[in-house]
Amino acid sequence: QKEVEQNSGPLSVPEGAIASLNCTYSDRGSQSFFWYRQYSGKSPELIMFIYSNGDKEDGRFTAQLNKASQYVSLLIRDSQPSDSATYLCAVIGGRKSSYKLIFGSGTRLLVRP
Amino acid sequence: ETGVTQTPRHLVMGMTNKKSLKCEQHLGHNAMYWYKQSAKKPLELMFVYNFKEQTENNSVPSRFSPECPNSSHLFLHLHTLQPEDSALYLCASSQDLSGRNGYTFGSGTRLTVV
Numbered sequence: 001q002k003e004v005e006q007n008s009g010p011l012s013v014p015e016g017a018i019a020s021l022n023c024t025y026s027d028r029g030s031q032s033f034f035w036y037r038q039y040s041g042k043s044p045e046l047i048m049f050i051y052s053n054g055d056k057e058d059g060r061f062t063a064q065l066n067k068a069s070q071y072v073s074l075l076i077r078d079s080q081p082s083d084s085a086t087y088l089c090a091v092i093g094g095r096k097s098s099y100k101l102i103f104g105s106g107t108r109l110l111v112r113p
Numbered sequence: 114e115t116g117v118t119q120t121p122r123h124l125v126m127g128m129t130n131k132k133s134l135k136c137e138q139h140l141g142h143n144a145m146y147w148y149k150q151s152a153k154k155p156l157e158l159m160f161v162y163n164f165k166e167q168t169e170n171n172s173v174p175s176r177f178s179p180e181c182p183n184s185s186h187l188f189l190h191l192h193t194l195q196p197e198d199s200a201l202y203l204c205a206s207s208q209d210l211s212g213r214n215g216y217t218f219g220s221g222t223r224l225t226v227v
Contacts, residue, residue, distance in 0.1 A: 004155070008153075031213075032212065032213050032215075034215050036215075041223075042220070042221075043203055043218040043219060043220050043221045044156070044203070044218050045218070046215045046216075046217070049213075049214065049215050051213070088156070090215075092211075092212045092213075093212075093213075099144075099161070099168070099169075099210035099211065099212065100158050100161065100169065100212075101146075101158070101205075101207075101212050101215070101216050102155075102158070103156040104155055105153070105154065105155045106155070
């Protein structure tokens with residue numbers, strides 16, 4: 001079982017729609033959860049992090065965490081073509097990854113004009 | 114300069130060459146990392162350094178040799194690489210090993226082994 005799993009996509013949404021990106025993780029003890037955005041040929045850029053169950057909002061982005069279900073999601077409201085990128089979910093602080101940021105393979109998002 | 118700076122941005126090397134990748138962070142962070150990113154694979158953690166001491170070697174072949182002279186600089190020395198080592202090599206740093214605020218990545222070095 002992969003430590004962090006994401007659907008590779010691509011997830012295609014029209015401009016202005018809500019994009020929903022999902023991630024599951026295997027280590028129940030994981031403490032901190034991150035979403036990174038990576039444009040083609042570029043390095044990952046941190047968008048959001050979340051530690052506690054529930055929602056965390058920052059502008060058009062909302063991160064959601066459900067530790068009981070071992071599930072993290074990222075919602076992007078009013079999606080723009082510039083949001084087209086690969087979104088990487090990452091976790092840290094579990095029994096296996098206590099001080100190592102472990103990444104999923106990423107979900108490619110395409111926002112159609 | 115700010116953030117995490119990596120050089121060179123691109124590198125082409127033969128299998129018998131020796132080269133080094135350089136990373137420098139200007140964030141005052143204490144932990145630094147090397148990751149490898151191959152096509153269609155998750156980022157793979159290679160090495161972890163905390164206060165310039167290596168805390169993790171994630172079963173990386175010895176043809177990759179890291180060096181951390183201080184908390185701000187990290188090198189990856191390469192020798193007798195294989196074509197399958199071609200990838201994007203990313204350096205990252207964090208305030209400490211807890212990584213609670215995430216890692217900051219450099220722009221990466223695109224390595225091609227011929």
